[in-house]
Amino acid sequence: MKKISLILSQVSFLVLLSGCSLFYTDHSNDYQNERAVENSLQSPEGSLPSKDALVIPNEDKIADLESVTPFETPRAQFIYYPMVAVGMTETEQSIELLVPASKAQTKRIVSDFLAALYGAGQSIRSQTEDEIVSVPFDFDPQGWWASLWSKITRVYPDQSVFSFKFSEVEGKTLVTMQLRHEQEGDAEPSDWMSPKASDDTYTIAVRLWGTMGRQLNQSSAYLSNRGDTSDFPVWVNHRGIFAVRLNKNLSAAELEAQLQTAGFYIMPDAESKIAPVKPEDVARIGDIVDFSIPTGDGEKQKLFNVYRRNLDDVTWDKREYSYEITHQKAGDFLVIDVSSMDFPEVTSFHLVQRFLK
Numbered sequence: 349m350k351k352i353s354l355i356l357s358q359v360s361f362l363v364l365l366s367g368c369s370l371f372y373t374d375h376s377n378d379y380q381n382e383r384a385v386e387n388s389l390q391s392p393e394g395s396l397p398s399k400d401a402l403v404i405p406n407e408d409k410i411a412d413l414e415s416v417t418p419f420e421t422p423r424a425q426f427i428y429y430p431m432v433a434v435g436m437t438e439t440e441q442s443i444e445l446l447v448p449a450s451k452a453q454t455k456r457i458v459s460d461f462l463a464a465l466y467g468a469g470q471s472i473r474s475q476t477e478d479e480i481v482s483v484p485f486d487f488d489p490q491g492w493w494a495s496l497w498s499k500i501t502r503v504y505p506d507q508s509v510f511s512f513k514f515s516e517v518e519g520k521t522l523v524t525m526q527l528r529h530e531q532e533g534d535a536e537p538s539d540w541m542s543p544k545a546s547d548d549t550y551t552i553a554v555r556l557w558g559t560m561g562r563q564l565n566q567s568s569a570y571l572s573n574r575g576d577t578s579d580f581p582v583w584v585n586h587r588g589i590f591a592v593r594l595n596k597n598l599s600a601a602e603l604e605a606q607l608q609t610a611g612f613y614i615m616p617d618a619e620s621k622i623a624p625v626k627p628e629d630v631a632r633i634g635d636i637v638d639f640s641i642p643t644g645d646g647e648k649q650k651l652f653n654v655y656r657r658n659l660d661d662v663t664w665d666k667r668e669y670s671y672e673i674t675h676q677k678a679g680d681f682l683v684i685d686v687s688s689m690d691f692p693e694v695t696s697f698h699l700v701q702r703f704l705k
Contacts, residue, residue, distance in 0.1 A: 428583035428591050428674075428681055431561030443543050443553050445523040449564055451514050454521040455480065457563050458512050461556055473509070482510040484530050485552075506531060508549055511540060525553055547691045554697040558584040582700050583681065588693045590700040591674070592682040598673070603682075610702040615668055622684070623668040624702070631662040664695045 391398060404410070435446035447454045462471040462482050474481045484507035506529035513524040526540040527549050543549040562584055581593050594606065604614060607622060615621040615630075623630045635656045640648035659667065670685040684699050686692040 428585045428593075428676070429562050430565045430583055430593075430678075431558065431580050432564040433580045434557055434561045434564070436557050438544060439542065441526065441540065441542055443525045445525065445557060445560065446517070447521045447523060447560055447564070448519075449521055451516055451521045453564075454523060454560075455514060457560055458523070458556070461559050462510075465552065478514050480512045480514075484509050506538075508546075509537070510543075510549075510552070525556070547694060551691050551693050554693050555588050557697070558588055558590065558693075581703055588696075589683075589686065590696045591684075592700055592703050593678065594673070594680045594682055596679050598680050603673070606703075610705075612702070618668070620672060621668050621670050624665045624699070629666065630668050631656065631659060631666045633658060664689065664698055669699070 389398060432448060434448070435444075437444040437446070447457075449457075458480055459472065459475075462480070465471065466483065466485070469483075471483055472480060473483045486505070486507050508527050509530055511524075511526045511528075513526075515522045515524075525543055527543050527545065528540050529538040531537075543553040561580070561582070583591050583593055585591070594603070598606075607614060612622045612624060613626055615623060615627055617627075633656055636653050637656050638653060643649050672683050672685070674681045674683050684696065686695040686699070689695040
């Protein structure tokens with residue numbers, strides 16, 4: 349009986365579906381028989397003919413791309429910051445900085461400078477009211493093999509320790525900077541000497557001079573005073589390279605006069621190049637120079653003449669440098685390119701010092 353009921357229900361459902369298809373028309377395939385309506389746009393009499401096109405404003409003023417060139421990422425110009433006049437005197441045993449600030453403020457600048465120089469860790473070995481002694485700095489880290497050899501031979505490389513002594517002089521603070529070399533183990537340290545003993549340590553002294561001048565200038569610390577200008581002509585950027593602030597809209601004749609006053613010579617056969625010496629005294633590749641060897645008593649003996657192949661043995665005051673005039677809101681700046689030098693901060697310092705004499 350149940351099977352008969354199930355069969356009857358299935359039959360009734362099929363009859364119902366077939367009945368629905370009889371009353372409702374299937375439109376699922378109607379789209380195949382449709383055609384697009386072609387109606388033309390009726391424009392008023394006298395109007396311009398319409399066209400379906402992209403309209404680009406000022407299209408006739410846009411230049412055509414004739415050749416494909418490599419893309420150059422635009423870079424912002426170097427930003428220079430004003431400095432306060434910090435006196436710097438070099439003696440045989442030390443470098444002295446005359447800072448127009450209190451002893452506490454000067455010590456804080458030196459402490460922050462050593463912390464930034466050393467990185468992670470404690471950068472000060474000892475500190476008193478009148479002196480700061482740094483931890484040893486290694487400016488030429490050893491490789492793995494050299495480090496292993498030092499452990500075997502127990503001959504370790506020299507490390508530099510800086511000493512800063514502070515004394516008050518006529519409302520200013522005199523900072524006496526010295527260094528000595530130390531080694532690991534029981535080796536005796538050297539005597540205290542001037543940071544000019546090596547280019548690495550002399551770079552640190554020059555960098556401290558620029559940091560002090562920048563930190564003491566309030567206009568470099570507060571955004572509200574960014575428009576202020578300093579009477580000190582030397583400015584410094586974030587890389588420690590110095591620039592000289594000139595007057596605005598300086599003419600070529602005025603620029604040449606200022607360069608000559610500072611002791612620079614404009615190269616006659618090159619564009620935008622100057623030198624601290626006369627053009628005929630500038631060292632160049634290809635010059636004929638003496639080939640000499642040391643005799644052992646501090647003198648040299650000439651063997652023969654050779655052509656100069658590079659400028660590695662030429663001091664900074666015998667070279668020529670490219671320069672440019674950088675325009676900023678505070679004025680025009682003379683920027684001397686020292687990127688080819690091994691110690692650009694020291695060279696930049698020597699060059700701008702000529703504008704302070």
